[in-house]
Amino acid sequence: MEISKTIEELLYYCHTHLYLDENDFDFYRNYLMHDLKIKKPYFGQIDKKQISNMEVVDHLFDQLVSYLINDLKYDMDDALHHAFELLGHLTPRPSEVNKRFNELLKIDSKKATDYFYNLSVHSNYVQKTKIDKNIVIKSKIDNHELIVTINLSKPEKSNKDIVKMTQSKIKQESYPLCVICKENVGTYTEYKNSLRIINLALNNQHWFMQYSPYGYFDQHLIVVSDKHIPMSVEKNNLLALLDYIDLFPHYFIGANADLPIVGGSILQHEHFQGGSHCLPILDAKTKIVLNNNFHKDIEVSILDWPTTAFCLKGTNKNSLIELANKFLTTWKNHDDEILKIVSKDHNTMTVIVDKIKDEYRMFIILRNNNCTLEFSDGIFHVRPSLMHIKKEGIGLIEAGGLFVLPPRLKRQLELVEFIACNPKKYEEILTANTDLIPFKQMIDEFLQNKYHSIDEYLIWACNEILKDIDVFKYDDEKHSHLYQFINLLNL
Numbered sequence: 001m002e003i004s005k006t007i008e009e010l011l012y013y014c015h016t017h018l019y020l021d022e023n024d025f026d027f028y029r030n031y032l033m034h035d036l037k038i039k040k041p042y043f044g045q046i047d048k049k050q051i052s053n054m055e056v057v058d059h060l061f062d063q064l065v066s067y068l069i070n071d072l073k074y075d076m077d078d079a080l081h082h083a084f085e086l087l088g089h090l091t092p093r094p095s096e097v098n099k100r101f102n103e104l105l106k107i108d109s110k111k112a113t114d115y116f117y118n119l120s121v122h123s124n125y126v127q128k129t130k131i132d133k134n135i136v137i138k139s140k141i142d143n144h145e146l147i148v149t150i151n152l153s154k155p156e157k158s159n160k161d162i163v164k165m166t167q168s169k170i171k172q173e174s175y176p177l178c179v180i181c182k183e184n185v186g187t188y189t190e191y192k193n194s195l196r197i198i199n200l201a202l203n204n205q206h207w208f209m210q211y212s213p214y215g216y217f218d219q220h221l222i223v224v225s226d227k228h229i230p231m232s233v234e235k236n237n238l239l240a241l242l243d244y245i246d247l248f249p250h251y252f253i254g255a256n257a258d259l260p261i262v263g264g265s266i267l268q269h270e271h272f273q274g275g276s277h278c279l280p281i282l283d284a285k286t287k288i289v290l291n292n293n294f295h296k297d298i299e300v301s302i303l304d305w306p307t308t309a310f311c312l313k314g315t316n317k318n319s320l321i322e323l324a325n326k327f328l329t330t331w332k333n334h335d336d337e338i339l340k341i342v343s344k345d346h347n348t349m350t351v352i353v354d355k356i357k358d359e360y361r362m363f364i365i366l367r368n369n370n371c372t373l374e375f376s377d378g379i380f381h382v383r384p385s386l387m388h389i390k391k392e393g394i395g396l397i398e399a400g401g402l403f404v405l406p407p408r409l410k411r412q413l414e415l416v417e418f419i420a421c422n423p424k425k426y427e428e429i430l431t432a433n434t435d436l437i438p439f440k441q442m443i444d445e446f447l448q449n450k451y452h453s454i455d456e457y458l459i460w461a462c463n464e465i466l467k468d469i470d471v472f473k474y475d476d477e478k479h480s481h482l483y484q485f486i487n488l489l490n491l
């Protein structure tokens with residue numbers, strides 16, 4: 001490998017993938033030569049066609065890292081940081097990205113997001129190669145589809161970790177205040193040199209969007225308030241969701257619940273999550289259409305979904321918001337002693353929005369995060385016997401039917417499969433891998449042929465988890481408790 005050749009290839013890559021103007025080649029070549037301590041540029045030919053066809057920068061990035069380690073004697077960590085830093089300098093500046101995005105937005109919003117997503121992949125901010133390695137299983141169960149992914153780059157956080165993060169006081173001198181604050185753009189920590197954000201005005205407030213570096217699904221994005229304020233589910237944010245979907249109707253967008261256990265992992269900074277139209281709940285069938293006398297322009301239905309979920313559908317934004325707000329305020333004050341629903345400080349909801357032609361669809365899932373001595377991780381949370389699969393809070397992505405499972409499962413499930421094929425090794429493997437003890441019931445069921453494959457088990461387990469988070473799951477009197485709540489809505 002000749003680093004001067006890599007520089008030429010990198011310049012051409014940035015020209016074809018990151019909008020680097022050829023008039024700036026000399027300027028950036030000199031910058032890279034100085035930074036990488038070389039005296040002479042490369043005078044030979046480079047394979048332009050091959051570079052134009054590159055989907056990701058990995059090959060050139062790896063060459064930079066090797067050179068930094070072998071020739072400039074960086075350690076691995078510093079070399080990675082430095083390679084990301086160089087790429088950050090070669091990525092267009094935030095103002096240029098916003099300008100181009102807004103020009104495209106005037107023509108076609110999908111063209112604008114395609115431009116921004118591709119830029120985020122090509123600049124190595126979105127780690128596409130790692131994302132593509134994730135394991136994805138799709139299957140039908142009952143009357144709907146579920147998607148299960150094992151995300152190989154996402155660290156696992158327990159509910160207790162998330163509560164601790166939320167309660168820990170931010171030091172005033174912390175900069176940025178958290179990992180999704182606006183000031184992270186181009187920061188040198190956590191490989192965010194090439195992070196770019198798009199400024200948006202939603203419900204007359206300043207927000208911005210960016211793609212997730214380790215996305216859980218296609219074009220996974222977050223939409224973040226430009227203020228570091230805590231998550232809250234309230235009318236203003238529902239309006240912001242609808243404003244977002246007006247701008248980008250080819251995506252879905254959702255607000256996580258604003259409490260631990262039932263919300264996402266970053267509760268201290270207001271944000272939404274969205275992306276390509278892939279959440280199974282968006283294709284759920286209607287179970288019952290409810291009478292609705294006051295907002296006749298909105299159809300209200302209960303979905304055929306393992307967790308009680310409502311769908312509000314219509315073209316009138318104001319009616320939709322009024323009705324959604326009625327669900328919110330009624331639910332926030334709804335107690336049900338028999339079902340163990342204590343509303344104060346515990347009732348909230350998960351909201352997901354999309355738009356088909358002119359019609360908005362708002363999916364509402366009622367949530368409660370109360371814990372008791374008997375249910376110390378949450379009454380409406382994953383049952384203990386399934387926590388070996390998922391113990392983290394069940395946020396909007398999972399509640400919408402796309403499960404993101406921790407990387408440890410890859411190894412653990414391979415061992416389970418091995419035991420299922422080699423039952424004589426059961427004790428030996430379990431003794432050597434104590435983290436498999438919570439899998440004993442699962443292994444026994446495999447040995448009894450209750451499940452035919454790991455995929456079948458995972459789909460079953462995730463479907464059961466959706467039943468576990470249902471606030472009306474103890475409602476065995478023909479939905480009487482659910483209808484008590486529906487009656488209070490005075491539809």
Ligand SMILES: [Zn+2]
Binds near residue numbers: 177180181182229
């Ligand atoms: Zn923040």
